[in-house]
Amino acid sequence: MEVGARDRILHELKTKGSRTAAELAERLGVTPVAVRQHLALLDSEGAVTFTAEPDGVGRPARRWRLTDESRARFPDSHGELAVGLIDAMRKSFGDKGLERLVRERTRAQAAAYEERIPSPRTPLPDRVAALARIREEEGYMAEWSREADGSLLLVENHCPICAAAEACQGLCAGELELFREVLKARVERTEHLLEGARRCVYRITTE
Numbered sequence: 001m002e003v004g005a006r007d008r009i010l011h012e013l014k015t016k017g018s019r020t021a022a023e024l025a026e027r028l029g030v031t032p033v034a035v036r037q038h039l040a041l042l043d044s045e046g047a048v049t050f051t052a053e054p055d056g057v058g059r060p061a062r063r064w065r066l067t068d069e070s071r072a073r074f075p076d077s078h079g080e081l082a083v084g085l086i087d088a089m090r091k092s093f094g095d096k097g098l099e100r101l102v103r104e105r106t107r108a109q110a111a112a113y114e115e116r117i118p119s120p121r122t123p124l125p126d127r128v129a130a131l132a133r134i135r136e137e138e139g140y141m142a143e144w145s146r147e148a149d150g151s152l153l154l155v156e157n158h159c160p161i162c163a164a165a166e167a168c169q170g171l172c173a174g175e176l177e178l179f180r181e182v183l184k185a186r187v188e189r190t191e192h193l194l195e196g197a198r199r200c201v202y203r204i205t206t207e
Contacts (some may be wrong), residue, residue, distance in 0.1 A: 005030070006038050010047065010066065010073060015141055015157040017198060018051075018065040039064055047073065066198075074158050082164035090168075099170055106174040113182045120184040127183050128152045128204055152204040154179070159193050159200065166194060179204075 008028055013019060016027075021039060025032040042048040047070040052060035090098050117130045128144045132154055135142035139160035145153050165171045172194060179187045179202060191201035 005034070006042055009035065009038055009042065010070065013048065013064060013066050014074065015143075018063040020061050020063055024064070046070075071162070074160075082161065083167045086164060086167045098168065102168065102170040102174045105171075106178050109178050110181045113178070117182050124183070124185055124204070124206060125152060127185075128154060131179065131183065147203075150205075154202040154204060156200040156202075157198075162193065169194065176202075 005028070009024055012024060012027055019027070021032050021035045024039075025035045028035070039048060039050075043050075046067055048064050049067050050062040050064045053063055054060055086098070089101060093101070113131065113134060116134060118126050120127075125144075125146065132142045132144040135154075135156060139158065141157035143155050143157070145155070147153060159165060161171065172189075172192070176187060176189055183204060186205045188203045189200065190203050191197040191199060193200050
């Protein structure tokens with residue numbers, strides 16, 4: 001089995017959510033038979049699982065999705081080290097000290113981002129696009145889109161600091177404030193990985 005094809009299937013499920021073998025085949029430009037072979041192997045490795053859903057009068061369709069175990073296949077920025085450092089900082093400086101460190105990290109991120117994001121005089125979609133590019137480079141599998149109501153969505157399909165964020169949820173709050181600061185816009189998190197969603201989604205509107 002070709003490893004590259006399996007990686008493409010995992011990436012598709014990671015970024016687009018559950019899919020049938022036929023949907024994956026159409027997306028990847030291969031045959032459904034080939035996709036099913038790859039899915040069977042990934043299933044045996046514990047990387048994917050499926051639910052059977054009614055599909056007209058025929059057999060139920062299998063909708064494939066990633067398992068929790070598949071997280072290890074996507075990069076986490078030194079998760080074990082980060083969690084250890086967070087625990088050490090909390091013991092040494094207390095919760096308030098850790099909050100100050102998170103605020104300082106957010107301030108430093110904002111300064112770095114603002115050097116690459118167009119000024120507030122630039123249309124908001126251009127600023128969101130620039131932010132999405134930065135987050136993509138940082139490993140968040142980020143993308144953005146415009147909704148029918150005129151709002152913008154920033155979608156992060158992966159969190160490379162997930163282990164650290166679970167240990168210190170102030171990091172997530174800091175990132176929300178970061179986006180508001182650099183975009184100079186109203187930002188609302190509508191989906192959150194740490195609350196069981198498969199991704200983080202931010203709705204962005206003008207203030």
